[in-house]
Amino acid sequence: MSPYKGNRKINIPISIFVVVFAFILLVIPTSGNTEQLITLDKQKLPHKFSIAAPEIRPLVYIDKQGNIAGQFITMFEHFSEQTGIKVDIKVMPWGRAVQQAKSGNSDAIMPALYTNERAAFFAYPSEPLVIFSGSVVLQHRQDTRKIDSWHDIHDSQIVKVRSMNLGENVGRLFVNNRNELVEVVRIVDGLQMLQHKRVDYVVMDALIASSLIEELKLQDEIKVIVHPEESRLSNSYLAFSTSFAAQFDVEKIMALINQYNDPDKYIKQLEIYSH
Template identity: 40%
Template sequence: MKWAVCGFLLFFMTHAIAWGQDNELTIHIVAPELRPLVYQNANGQADGLFIDALSQAQQQSHLNFQVKIVPWARAMQLVKNNQVDAIMPVLYTKERAQSLVYPQAPLINFYGSVIVKRSSDSYLFHGFDKLTDTKSIAKVRAMSFGKNFNRAMKNPLITITEVAQLEDALNMLLLKRVDLVVADGLVADDIISTMSIENQVEIMAISDHKESSYLGFSQRFSEHYDVNRIMEMINQFNDPEYYQKKLTAN
């Protein structure tokens, strides 16, 4: 506790000149919908586990978070053009690191990729390299599923369709517009339950590889503020290992 308090005080001492001891630092964040982490509720407001953590951090600091839900492509464009301060969650890639600044600590670690199929489909997953016929697969644009899936995307038997939300991918599956959906296991469980389609789909595990996702900051914001200190403050109320602990509990 002593070190946490010292770090908290140091954060504000190092930024007092930047935004003033008694003034708020407002951080404008954009995010694509990714239930249960971040989404737009029935009142049109940002909601989810990330929003809960940011709200707690806001109550204990001079930080003020303004979160807007926008489609993935637009969210990336806004932060790359320095029109907003940050995007969440965003996976690290060398290409994105040319225009985004990543803090050392992740916002969330994803564990366990799955394939979702229609219950009426007799297909059994034995690996992407075992395919003998063509498969169309839908995935959320903001998600990555490790090196094996990245290699699979180059397989001529596989056609990838990227969508903004997992709900869109699952609806495409039910309408037989795609053969399969690839997703994070716990996100898929949550969305399938929310959509009440448990009896219409089946889930098959494909990977337990960890994928870290971050609160990625714009270059302009990062020139003025210490993004690692900001992330430390947020992670006092956010648990990057939330999914791993839930998997263990299950």
């Protein structure tokens, strides 16, 4: 006969409950997260991906505190919050960014204009990431040379950022050694060279020029020379590595990104500081 009568009380150390509960939390994901990951897998969407990007203000750059910042960064943070897809963005020189994406060490590069050469090793979605509004030439206001059009620019040193695609109109500035090309990694360095009159001109995207002239308070020192044909718009893309595109649906990814990004919002009427 059992020595215990009626109900018996069994004392189990509370530490056992803590260990068991912690184990459940670790090995069993929440239903919301599970459903989200399954949905991503079914749609050939990644759980995370990486992007290599050159410094292009105001879109992506390193701020004074050494943190990555810019309009693209803010947009992708919102994208990640809403979709659960993590995006790792690293700023680096254009040449290195290209190599990182070509080799698959980075899953994508931004922003990248479409060229036949790049299409051989990048996968371009049909939707652009950003639409640029053309290039402008910047001149120091103390430069007394009268420039009515780009045709008047010759025998000069012209700075452009290395990641910038020349294009037809910009390219004509350097045909037959008409002008000397000076390339920089960061366009801010080129502007500082112009500000201190170490070069004659800087050629750059109109949106970025407008933003930097305003940010650096250079309105009284630098003026803009516009080419009439440069009002044409240029699509620039989030171009994916071929290895990444083989695994995931880049069209779906880009369409999803553009639910939180408006490529047209970067189009601005050229701010011409010429008066």
